[in-house]
Amino acid sequence: MEYILQPWPWYISGPCIAIVMFLLLYFGKTFGMSSSLRTLCTIGGAGKHVEFFKMDWRSQKWNLIVILGAILGGFIGHQFLSHPIAIDLSPETITDLKTLGFENAGSSLLPPELFSWDAVFSLKGILILLVGGFLVGFGTRYAGGCTSGHAITGLSSLQLPSLIAVVGFFLGGLIMIHFIYPLLF
Amino acid sequence: MGKYIKFFLVGIFFGIVLVKSEAVSWYRIFEMFKFQSFHMYGIIGTAVITGLILLVISKMKKVKTTEGSELRVPLKELGYKRYIFGGTLFGLGWALCGACPGPMYILVGTGAFSILIVIAAALLGTFVYGLLKNKLPH
Numbered sequence: 001m002e003y004i005l006q007p008w009p010w011y012i013s014g015p016c017i018a019i020v021m022f023l024l025l026y027f028g029k030t031f032g033m034s035s036s037l038r039t040l041c042t043i044g045g046a047g048k049h050v051e052f053f054k055m056d057w058r059s060q061k062w063n064l065i066v067i068l069g070a071i072l073g074g075f076i077g078h079q080f081l082s083h084p085i086a087i088d089l090s091p092e093t094i095t096d097l098k099t100l101g102f103e104n105a106g107s108s109l110l111p112p113e114l115f116s117w118d119a120v121f122s123l124k125g126i127l128i129l130l131v132g133g134f135l136v137g138f139g140t141r142y143a144g145g146c147t148s149g150h151a152i153t154g155l156s157s158l159q160l161p162s163l164i165a166v167v168g169f170f171l172g173g174l175i176m177i178h179f180i181y182p183l184l185f
Numbered sequence: 186m187g188k189y190i191k192f193f194l195v196g197i198f199f200g201i202v203l204v205k206s207e208a209v210s211w212y213r214i215f216e217m218f219k220f221q222s223f224h225m226y227g228i229i230g231t232a233v234i235t236g237l238i239l240l241v242i243s244k245m246k247k248v249k250t251t252e253g254s255e256l257r258v259p260l261k262e263l264g265y266k267r268y269i270f271g272g273t274l275f276g277l278g279w280a281l282c283g284a285c286p287g288p289m290y291i292l293v294g295t296g297a298f299s300i301l302i303v304i305a306a307a308l309l310g311t312f313v314y315g316l317l318k319n320k321l322p323h
Contacts, residue, residue: 007206015232018236041315062192066195073199073201078294087212090222093221139277142271142314143275146275153236157236161261161268166272
């Protein structure tokens with residue numbers, strides 16, 4: 001039990017994610033978290049206005065069930081299977097974050113500087129979450145997949161389009177962290 | 186409902202793994218893009234290698250899915266524009282809010298309810314992509 005309560009090392013976590021991918025393929029489906037965003041748009045009635053959302057959402061019900069499970073898994077993992085959060089970040093990361101104004105890095109899953117309600121209700125705070133979320137939603141559908149569909153499933157099936165997408169993920173991420181963060185914080 | 190239980194269980198396992206691996210943490214994503222820790226690269230790397238091995242074995246053994254069809258990974262259409270443009274936009278957002286779609290949902294379960302704003306914005310982004318799809322280079 002003590003091993004479960006500790007953070008899991010990468011060499012346990014990575015193979016576990018591959019098992020999730022494999023099980024979904026074995027069930028005749030696929031591992032793609034972002035597809036659910038399109039399905040939810042369809043359920044919300046987007047198909048009445050836009051061709052892209054005209055589909056039978058019931059064919060995607062299984063993926064919404066995976067997500068309901070993942071939410072419950074997040075609850076179980078956080079409430080019952082974790083010691084108080086102490087993420088073992090590298091000392092350089094903690095120093096860099098301090099320079100940017102992020103204190104106590106690693107003592108929670110998300111930085112209160114961005115995700116506490118005080119931060120959310122500031123103009124800058126809400127814009128960061130809205131723009132970030134918008135780019136994830138737009139970019140993932142444009143690229144035809146996210147980390148699960150391209151980085152895990154696409155790379156492990158040796159697909160060139162997924163490699164290009166993952167290069168894009170890192171290009172965008174590096175631009176954001178190295179060039180845009182210093183302007184924002 | 187019975188046929189959906191297996192999906193629910195896989196989802197629970199996925200949620201627990203991503204919490205316990207700390208891959209749902211904004212801090213880990215920041216650290217990854219700073220190249221200051223091997224952690225996230227280790228997770229993605231071992232996931233890809235394990236996935237590759239499982240797929241090769243299932244191909245050799247001609248594993249059938251529970252639906253009775255041949256187990257195969259859906260192929261992405263060829264091309265590069267949508268992948269590099271879309272991928273870069275995704276990466277900008279991923280690094281800005283520190284969460285990709287899987288972790289967004291899982292974080293709701295951990296009680297981080299302000300992530301719902303990010304999910305709402307991601308839904309809007311998906312909708313706007315659907316609106317503009319035919320005008321974008323793919």
